[in-house]
Amino acid sequence: MPKSFSELEKSHPCFGSHGATTGRIHLPVCPGCNIACRFCERSINTTENRPGVTAHVLKPEEAAEIVGKAIQISPEIKVAGIAGPGDTLASDNAFKTFNLIGQQYPQLIKCMSTNGLLLNERADEVIAAGIDSLTVTVNAVDPEIEAQLNDYIIWHGKKIDGVEGAKILIENQLAGIRKIAEAGITVKVNTVLVPRINGAHISEIAAAVAEAGAEKYNIIPLIPSAKLKDEPAPNCAEIEAARRAAGEYIELFLHCNHCRADAAGVPGKSDITRQLYAKIGPGSYGENFSHG
Template structure:
């Protein structure tokens, strides 16, 4: 049986609001993606501090070596997570890695992030490998709004654009969330807040995912880049108002560090990524979506 939401509040840095001083390691084993978010800029570098960025890509077997090194440096690590730098379910590498973690590091909490396009059809595999915590990025539950945030999806080898692609994505996200939640796995939902596009839609997202079984909601302010580089970054008042509206339906997470896809250590306290990956430059703060 997976850890419950209450269990994770004591052992997972995201769910405990970083008050539990738990550590985590993100394993960058997922290279590609299957949707076209208008605000996403995935890259390999040593500098930026945001999701979608890592110093290198790992093979599943290499991830075990990295975990061993990380635990020596930071025994507080309780969570092994995979959040990119691409989409975790677009290839088999993430689930292969979690199978190896289940065998070699059974004490670690297994945490995965996904855009949810393949969530419903991969749900049985997710349950089978023993994922404890699943994050799904849901930026809209209305296809017209989603199409303004996402250009296309690649689904079973076919490209679907605009509202058609958005409809497929949302349907699979919501069906997948329900199936995973019904299996007892704790679900966090992320939404990238773009005030002029989904700002008035946050309450609908929160209500919908809560009814499907999600436990916690993370509203992340847009950093203007890529196709949405001309959009204004949300003001603090806009972020707070969105979180307040969402909190009528679901617990709201307010301490997101928007970690790299290869982050290692205790969020906000210690980071050992430079030592593990021998990064050339210390990481700077250029936050983006999570």
Template sequence: MDNYMNLKNSHPCFGGNKINKGRIHLPVSPSCNIACKFCDRKFNETEDRPGVAKAILKEEEAIETIRRALQLCPEISVAGIAGPGDTLASPHALNTFRTLAVEFPDLLKCMSTNGLLLYEMAEEIITVGIDSLTVTVNAVDPVIEANLCSGISYHGRFYEGEEGAAILITNQLKGIRKVASSGITVKVNTVLVPGINDEHIEAIAKAVSEAGASIYNIIPLIPQHALKAAKAPGCAEIERARQQAGKYIDVFRHCQRCRADAVGIPGVKEYAEQIYFGKLTAKETFSHG
């Protein structure tokens, strides 16, 4: 809890609009190991949403990228890796964080993951010294999760439907418990999908809180991919979900749904165009294997 309170005073996301701090997202993770029905990962310069980046950044480019970013935006206090694939599906994120710990020891280190490999890689995450970890948990019931995720690629096999969903949920909750017990602040994201998990938010919030998560972020669905015909939740639905979750856990209320290559102060100053656009060559490297 002490680490969480410290983050509220030093992290642009945890502190919301109360602090004038910035962040840089390093898009070093190319692949993913689960197939979410609402996820449409793309390389472009225009869409302002998670799962999108101009290109993949090589590990060795990360240090120079941060140096350029700090020159443009000295307010940056956080280096995060949020994809555009999953951070644990390849070694690039943790390798990059090891380098950052040496080159930029004062920057907070934040990572996002779907949590499939979280439990078995928890010790490595703890050793690297992540300050905060975000885990996307969209259900704690395999029947509901199977309606949101087609399957998972796990140790050389693709598990579909409820079988894959059960493995994912088990690994997420066990991983959250293990990482949180080390003192790392854990935030949980849930994509709110009306008609699928909107009546399940209270159960998710209760489960992740009991596992040790400190804060809960409800992200409204962006209809796309296999759920392109689904309805995005309205303000009243989002607020109702937040009230339900708030019975069990502190609720995050100012998410900007940032790109995987965001740079700057959220909602105030963005520098991704100067840092990334035109400097990298996009490569279609996404996979679910």
């Protein structure tokens, strides 16, 4: 059975609200992605602290070895998560990794993040993998708005752009959230706040994902990059307004950091990432950041 939300609050550093005392490790095993977000720029480097960035891309077997090393260095690690640098459902890498971790380190909480395009059709696999918490990024529930944030999707080998692609994405996100929530898995939704585009739409997103079964809602301020590099980041007033709008419908998640896809350690207290990867190269997949 997946961990309850109250259990996650006690052991998962991203869910506890009184300061992290436990650690997590993000395993960068998923380089490929199936949607083209206009603000996303995946990269291999050691300097940026944001989602979509990693110093290494690992095979599932390598990731399992890294988990063992991480626990030796930092016994406070209680969570193994997969958050990219691409999408976790765009390949089988996440499921292979969780299967290995489940066999070798069954005590660890397992969490993953996804854009949700394939969540509806792969929900049974997510449930079977023993995931305790799932984060889905939902940036709009209106296809006209989503189409301004996402250039296209890759859907069963076909590139679909504009409103048509956005409609497919949103339908699969909401249907997938519903399936996962009904299985008892805690669902958190992330929304990247781009005030000019979806700032006035936050209440609709929050209402829709709450109705589908999400328990927590996290507003992530835009980091201007890629095709939205000239878009201003939201200011404090805009973030607060978005939080007030969302809070009418769902419990807010207020202590998120922009974590890398290879982050490891106790958030805000220790970072063991460089220790983990000191003796290995850029990873078995190199810089193969494909869409497909």
